[in-house]
Amino acid sequence: MKGLYSVLLLVMSNAFMTLAWYGHLKFKQLKWFENLGLLSIILISWGIALFEYFFQVPANRLGYKEYGGPFSLVELKVLQEVITLIVFMIFTFLFFKNESFRWNHLVGFGFLVLAVYFIFKK
Template sequence: MWTYLAPILLLLASNVFMTIAWYGHLKFKTTPLLTVILVSWGIAFFEYCLQVPANRLGHQVYSAAQLKGLQEILTLSVFAAFSISYLGEAIKWNHIAAFVLIIAAAFLLFLE
């Protein structure tokens, strides 16, 4: 069971760092671009420290396509929570519809 769950938990944690690195700077529009790039790279380092082992461990029980599908579902979930809680942006009906379609596509990767 742990061999199936550990990669998912690591991917979830890596997505938190990735989302902060990619979108966290949007609240700091007056900060120089070079500064936010360097800070984002620093945050992304920790994302890679979690993502690489997640995929290495995960590939023992999931295909690469399945890992990518899991990644997309987790990315959307983390992004939606971040967008609402940190950026204060609403998730609209069309965002939800698009997310559902992406999740459905990722689900197809697990059909044998």
């Protein structure tokens, strides 16, 4: 059960991380944000990223073997990276409709899924 909670918290963490890292690229389309300077955008993104840590830190503590979780440190990192890509792809499809994924992106993603397989192989 700790593993499932860890994964769900990592998904939430990555949703905030993706919003903080890339969401500001859409700010100019929002009336309230259109004239903000770079420092303002950085502070807003930083504020959003704070919420990432509210989910990420507990996710890693719950999931890590030395705290009673099922995952090694390497397994946690690989899980996090794959979750990041999945969340990023969903975010891109929803908010950046002018972006497209090419075959080489999908092949690269497939290799990352294979990395998860090999990392978790006992």
